[in-house]
Amino acid sequence: MRPQHLVTHPRSLHPGAWWLWALGLAAAASRTQNPVPLLLVLAVTGFVVAARRSDAPWARSYGAFLKLALVLIVVRILFQSVLSSGSQGPTVLLTLPDLPVPGSTGLKLGGVISLEAVLQATYEGLQLATILCCVGAANSLGSARRLLRSMPGALYEVGVASVIALTFAPQLVTDAGRVRAAQRLRGQSGGGLTSMKRLAMPVLEGALDRSVELAAAMDSRGYGRTTHRSRGSRRLTGLLVFGGILGVAVGVYGLLSGTSTSWFGLPMLLAGCVLAATGTYLGGRRTGRTKYRPDPWALPEWLVVGCGLVPAVTMFWSVRTDPASLFLASATTVPPVPLLACAGIMVGLLPCVLAPPLPRVGPVAPVGTAPVEAAA
Amino acid sequence: MPRTLPSLRCSPSLPWRPVARATSALLGLCFVLGSWAPPAQAEEGFRYWNYHHLTAGAWEFSQVGAAGYQPKDGAVEGYRFGATPNSDKNGLPPRADLDEVSFESVCGGEQAPAGDKRVAVVIDYGVPADADGEAPADPRAGCAVVDTTANGQQALAAVADVRTQDGLVCAIDGHPVSGCGEPVSDVQVSDNEQPVAFELPGAEKAAAGPTDESAADPAASTTDQDSDLLWPAVGVAVLAGLIGAGAFALNRRRNSA
Numbered sequence: 342m343r344p345q346h347l348v349t350h351p352r353s354l355h356p357g358a359w360w361l362w363a364l365g366l367a368a369a370a371s372r373t374q375n376p377v378p379l380l381l382v383l384a385v386t387g388f389v390v391a392a393r394r395s396d397a398p399w400a401r402s403y404g405a406f407l408k409l410a411l412v413l414i415v416v417r418i419l420f421q422s423v424l425s426s427g428s429q430g431p432t433v434l435l436t437l438p439d440l441p442v443p444g445s446t447g448l449k450l451g452g453v454i455s456l457e458a459v460l461q462a463t464y465e466g467l468q469l470a471t472i473l474c475c476v477g478a479a480n481s482l483g484s485a486r487r488l489l490r491s492m493p494g495a496l497y498e499v500g501v502a503s504v505i506a507l508t509f510a511p512q513l514v515t516d517a518g519r520v521r522a523a524q525r526l527r528g529q530s531g532g533g534l535t536s537m538k539r540l541a542m543p544v545l546e547g548a549l550d551r552s553v554e555l556a557a558a559m560d561s562r563g564y565g566r567t568t569h570r571s572r573g574s575r576r577l578t579g580l581l582v583f584g585g586i587l588g589v590a591v592g593v594y595g596l597l598s599g600t601s602t603s604w605f606g607l608p609m610l611l612a613g614c615v616l617a618a619t620g621t622y623l624g625g626r627r628t629g630r631t632k633y634r635p636d637p638w639a640l641p642e643w644l645v646v647g648c649g650l651v652p653a654v655t656m657f658w659s660v661r662t663d664p665a666s667l668f669l670a671s672a673t674t675v676p677p678v679p680l681l682a683c684a685g686i687m688v689g690l691l692p693c694v695l696a697p698p699l700p701r702v703g704p705v706a707p708v709g710t711a712p713v714e715a716a717a
Numbered sequence: 718m719p720r721t722l723p724s725l726r727c728s729p730s731l732p733w734r735p736v737a738r739a740t741s742a743l744l745g746l747c748f749v750l751g752s753w754a755p756p757a758q759a760e761e762g763f764r765y766w767n768y769h770h771l772t773a774g775a776w777e778f779s780q781v782g783a784a785g786y787q788p789k790d791g792a793v794e795g796y797r798f799g800a801t802p803n804s805d806k807n808g809l810p811p812r813a814d815l816d817e818v819s820f821e822s823v824c825g826g827e828q829a830p831a832g833d834k835r836v837a838v839v840i841d842y843g844v845p846a847d848a849d850g851e852a853p854a855d856p857r858a859g860c861a862v863v864d865t866t867a868n869g870q871q872a873l874a875a876v877a878d879v880r881t882q883d884g885l886v887c888a889i890d891g892h893p894v895s896g897c898g899e900p901v902s903d904v905q906v907s908d909n910e911q912p913v914a915f916e917l918p919g920a921e922k923a924a925a926g927p928t929d930e931s932a933a934d935p936a937a938s939t940t941d942q943d944s945d946l947l948w949p950a951v952g953v954a955v956l957a958g959l960i961g962a963g964a965f966a967l968n969r970r971r972n973s974a
Contacts, residue, residue: 377950377953377954377957380953380954380957381953381956381957381960383957383961384956384957384958384960384961384964385960387960387961387964387965388960388961388963388964388967390964391963391964391965391967391968391971392964392967394971425884426784426785426868426884427782427784427881427883427884427885428784428881428884429784429868429870429871430870430871430874430879431861431863431864431867431871431872431874431875433864453864453866455871457874457879461881660895664894664895665891665894667895668880668888668891668894668895669880670878670880670888670890670891671874671878671879671880672880672881673878674878674946675946675947675950676950677946677949677950678946678949678950678952678953680949683953690960
């Protein structure tokens with residue numbers, strides 16, 4: 342057995358596997374507003390991130406996503422309980438002074454805040470927050486830059502462009518600061534539209550200069566070289582890729598909206614995937630390019646993806662067979678426990694041992710410290 | 718410094734014209750598929766809780782949602798679940814015999830304290846054809862004693878479990894279990910529906926007998942049910958809490974290491 346198939350061999354998992362795992366959990370969370378499975382999904386993503394994240398800066402982003410999720414819940418509660426009369430129930434918590442708003446708009450300002458409205462807003466906010474945290478988990482476990490690197494050959498150019506854009510975006514802020522400092526030295530001051538115009542021109546010019554220089558540098562190193570393809574095959578590729586992407590978009594919508602008819606969702610998604618895969622394969626042949634140290638896709642990747650699929654499948658199955666346990670009859674009822682779906686979500690916890698540990702880089706002593714210690 | 722633009726040989730980028738053609742073709746296909754409908758007489762509509770007010774001895778289809786209407790003291794509000802064709806401007810009224818179901822017969826046994834009002838709420842769960850497989854519950858009526866400022870939805874929630882979404886009443890007493898205002902492609906309309914018997918609060922009390930308080934009081938039975946449901950929910954919540962605490966501890970240990 343080759344070492345990359347061992348779950349104990351230290352290496353970083355393919356970022357695509359982390360994204361698929363997180364998408365599976367997010368899909369499970371998107372089908373219910375029952376807080377019990379939602380809290381479980383939240384805890385599972387948090388635990389796996391804590392167990393398997395790297396020390397890179399983006400790996401801390403889960404905390405930021407969690408804070409954003411909490412803010413989202415609070416904002417939702419404020420809006421729904423203070424500004425809307427849509428979900429108010431008879432259990433009054435407190436009564437704020439209110440402003441009269443024309444009736445039958447569904448809006449209100451202040452007034453009665455009921456337990457039902459607060460609970461309903463919490464549950465709806467929790468659902469969004471959970472999906473957000475799934476994305477945050479994927480973000481902090483699988484680096485977006487490495488994911489771009491492992492894109493298929495047909496999308497290679499788009500990938501390079503996004504990496505460059507991500508790298509250059511902070512440069513704009515530095516540029517703006519420099520231009521503003523120069524303006525201050527020349528005695529121009531003040532805010533407003535005119536100073537904005539004066540600022541935008543040099544910043545844009547600088548960005549354009551830099552991109553032209555970079556393009557020249559990349560061109561001289563052979564970037565953008567393509568093998569010759571006929572016009573017809575290029576057309577076919579474009580048609581396949583865009584048809585596929587459109588099919589995937591429609592299919593995902595059909596699958597997740599839960600309201601449309603059955604021919605719409607899964608078949609459309611599968612057909613779109615096949616089209617897009619064929620298109621990217623054909624397009625990939627156009628760029629005769631090899632990959633430098635590609636991330637392997639081995640047994641641990643399959644296991645992690647499977648652990649993400651199980652929660653989604655069990656949740657979809659539960660929605661079909663036992664909907665009463667996933668939709669609350671009213672906000673104040675005690676949430677029922679969908680046992681099958683909860684068991685499926687617990688499978689999503691397994692990547693904390695099934696994903697290989699990261700290679701250790703920390704304890705290695707920096708070069709140059711040892712002689713000093715020896716001398717001392 | 719004079720600078721010449723490097724001659725950039727554009728790599729053949731995405732082929733735009735075929736893409737545009739393909740997109741328009743697909744959009745056209747989607748449009749055709751989207752506008753395709755099963756043939757003939759079947760009427761399109763939605764399946765939802767029709768909301769009615771009793772005015773001048775007849776049901777009047779409400780023009781606003783339950784949350785946007787403030788019933789007066791002594792009002793009778795009707796809810797009827799069923800598929801309603803889009804062309805129907807009068808909605809589906811509850812199948813109540815208005816001689817038997819009236820404000821007096823529903824709310825006669827209740828007294829409203831000062832600052833409260835009494836609203837009779839008539840709930841008709843509809844016919845089996847509109848329910849997903851399960852037989853709908855027997856229609857019933859209840860008396861809501863609520864604050865004078867309460868809206869229709871609050872009065873309804875006082876006598877039944879209400880699931881709402883974006884200010885719409887989606888389900889009453891968990892019926893339907895899921896979904897909210899689902900589209901229906903073939904609505905079966907029957908012109909003259911026969912009135913059905915409604916379970917009235919007074920009749921229920923009389924049947925249960927004056928000594929059996931818990932059976933007559935719906936609140937007591939729901940608390941029993943709730944405590945049965947409470948423990949699994951608490952168990953899973955504790956499990957989630959433990960996993961979350963584990964994540965927090967693990968994170969602390971990694972940060973300090």
